[in-house]
Amino acid sequence: MNVTLFLYVFICIDIIKNPFLNSITEQGRKKKEIVMTVSKDPKSQPQGATAVNRFRKIAILIAAVIVVGLIGVISGKQYIKANTIDYYNVLMNGKVVGTVDKPETVEAMLLQKADQVKKDHPNINMVLDTGKVSYTADSGYKAEPETAATLAKLEGMLTAYATGVEVKVDGKVVGVVKDRETADRIMERVKDKYTPATAKAKEVTALAFSGDTASSTDTDTKPKLKQINIVEKVDTSAVKVDPSKVLDEASLYKKLVVGSTSNTKYTVQEGDCVGCIADKFDIPKQVIYQNNPWINDDLIKVGDVLDLTVLKPEVTVRTVESVAEIVLTDPQVVIQASANMKKGESKVLQEGSGGMKKLTYRLTKDNGYLTSEELIGYEILKKGTPKIVVKGTKVILGEGSGMFAWPVSGHSMTSSFGRRWGKMHEGIDLVGRSTIMAADDGVVEFAGEKNGYGNCVIINHKNGYKTLYGHMSSIAVKQGQVVEKGDKVGVMGNTGHSTGTHLHFEIQKNGVVQNPLKYL
Structure with a gap:
């Protein structure tokens, strides 16, 4: 600022010393000399000097005014600069919101x-x-930036949302959790819930397990979980969502495993059976037995009201287990005829010894309910020795040998012997070719319709054993008829309390039901 002011002053002084002014002064001086030479009039002598002095004063005055003006301009700019305020315009997505200090x-x-x-x-x-x-x-x-108002306005323009993972079951949204790790952990918990505890730690037995099984610590008899999977298609994907819609881990887990409850009552109609009703409502038979413990031996009658209430989880966890059990087998009885012995007389030549079998089952469960049981193999661990009995040849036709054959060709067992759902299944269920054959020689003791068994045949083998054949569609023998092993006794059917076309086959020894697998 001092340098600028100095320059302005210098310019003004320079104006005063301008050659033009000097030339005027010089001309006045010469003119004064001429006048003094021509005329010595005293009145005319000071006029030139007076004009010069007057002009010089005017110049000095002009310079002073200029200097003062310049000083004022400079001072004004400095004042404006000192009172100038810096601020910032705030924009959101290119739109001005307001001003702030910084x-x-x-x-x-x-x-x-x-x-x-x-x-x-x-x-x-x-x-x-x-x-x-x-x-x-x-x-x-x-300037006064509106910082507070701008911040308040900007804050009102902000939005917040949650990020989470959406869980869908067969395309239906079940819920949203905070992240994928949580979703994966929940699905593992769901699987773990229905993983049989016995498959994790203890031995389990098939439905055929009974007191006739041997105690064994063989690790091969321990259950093996072969497969576990969720039947439905489960998808997870990242989403933006309102935070109030995000479920915690416990809430989504409960929705998946509990789902909804289907409260259902059903009145038994003509021709109904437990298996038929289970198929009609697409529920396991186990649910019917659990909800209606009064059902005994599958016997239901028209008018009975069944509770079919069942939970409907959002997902179905299917497990497949391999289960083995050890079964002690009775010795086979070999009959030797003797012409020297009378009818009804017998003599044991060899007591014999029992054997040991390992039976392997495949159990399929949906959410813990057994839906399928298959005998997939057996292994003879110890071969027994036969009991040899000598009997007189004077015997009536129809006396059995004690060695039983499968009553169905191409057989496949669909249900085994033993307790299931808290009740006793006194035989085995077989499917295969439709012709039903006598398992051993004997005499037909009963041929007709029997409560629960439908069309039924009972053969007395005259050696303490009887065999029963149930649910046949038709009967090919009559009471009192003598049959031999392999003779046709009927055709496989679905009569009586039956869950489908099959043969219900029993072996009785001295009036006590036996596990047929011990003899076949």
Whole structure:
């Protein structure tokens, strides 16, 4: 500023010393000399000097005015500069929101807002949507940025949302959790719920397990979980969602395993059976037995009201187990005829010894309910020795040998002997070719319709053993008829309390039902 002022003063002085002024002064001096020479009039002598002096004074005055003006201009600019305020325009997505003193003020508010959103939802992944916030610098004379109002307005424009993982079952949204790890952990918990505890730690037995099985510590008899999977298609995907829609782990787990409850009552109609009703309502038979413990030996009658209430989980966990059991077998009885012995007389030549079999089953369960049981193999661990009995040849036709054959060709067992669902299944169920054959020589003791068994044949083998053949569609023998092993006794059917076309086959020894697998 001092340098500028000096320059202005210098210019004014230079004007005063301008050659033009000097030339005027010189001309006046010469003119004065001429006048003094021509005329010595005393009145005319000071006029030139007076004009010069007057002009010089005017010049000095002009210079002073200029200097004062310049000083005023400079001082005014300095004053304006001293009162000029810098500020910033705040824009969201290119639209002006307001003005603030500095960008750091806005950034601090955004950070504080983000922290507050997370504190309000501590167990959810929250995102504060700030859009695109930008700034442009500006300034003004005594400007006053509206920082507080701008921050308040900007805060009102902010939105927050949660990020989570949506779980769908067969395309239906079941719920949303905070992240994929949580979703995966829940699905593993669901599987674990229906993983049989016995398959994790203890031995289990098939439905055919009974007191006739041997005690064994053979590790091969321990259950093996062959497969576990969720039947439905489960999808997970990342989504943006309202934080109030995000479920915690326990809530989604409950929705998956409990689902809804289907309260159903059913009145038994003509021709109904437990298996038929289970198929009609697509529920396991086990549910019917559990809800209606009064059912005995599958006997239900028209008018009975059944409770078919069942939980409907969102997912179906299917497990496949391999289960083995050890069964002690009775010795086979070999009859030797003797012409020297009378009818009814017998003599044991060899007591014989029992054997040991390992039976392997495949159990399929849906959400813990048994839906299928298959005998998939057996192994003879110890071969027994036969009991040899000598009997007189004077015997009536129809006396059995004690060695039984399978009553169905191409047989496959669909249900085994033993307790199931708290009740005793006194035989085995077989499917295969339709012709039913006598398992050993004997005399037909009963041929007709029997309660629960439908069309039924009972053969007395005259050696303490009887065999029963149930649910046949037709009977090929009559009471008192003598049959030999392999003779046709009927055709496989679905009569009586039956869950489908099959043969119900029993072996009785001295009036006590036996596990047929011990003799076949």
